[in-house]
Amino acid sequence: MDGWGYSFNVVACFTRKWISYAFDTNTTRHVAIDSITNAVAAEKPDCSRLRIRTDNGNQYASHDFRKVVQILGISKHEFIWKNTPEQNEHVESFHKTLKKEYM
Numbered sequence: 001m002d003g004w005g006y007s008f009n010v011v012a013c014f015t016r017k018w019i020s021y022a023f024d025t026n027t028t029r030h031v032a033i034d035s036i037t038n039a040v041a042a043e044k045p046d047c048s049r050l051r052i053r054t055d056n057g058n059q060y061a062s063h064d065f066r067k068v069v070q071i072l073g074i075s076k077h078e079f080i081w082k083n084t085p086e087q088n089e090h091v092e093s094f095h096k097t098l099k100k101e102y103m
Helices: 029-043 065-074 086-103
Strands: 005-013 020-022 051-054 076-079
Touching: 005 086, 020 029, 029 065, 029 086, 065 086
Parallel strands: 051 076
Antiparallel strands: 005 020
16 A cells, blocks of 8 residues: 555553554544444453543544444543543554554
8 A cells, every 4th residue: 555544543551452453544433433343343342341542533523433332332432632642642652663663
């Protein structure tokens, strides 16, 4: 693939384990939905105890994404404050390592 691509990654906050991802040339709600459904399919967690944290991108605030979170039974969806990537530091650290090691 030439040009830019976007990786939507799911990283466990506690273990820092890379659980799932979805990759595309666009940042759409469909790619965001794929990343979270792939994670649930791979790990099969008790979603009633699961909390997800995302940035404030339109794809995560979309009705479709919120509906999937509800259907999966995920107990809580948190948004980080705007312009505060340190609130999502485990993912930011993962992205830094990914870029350094593989790009």
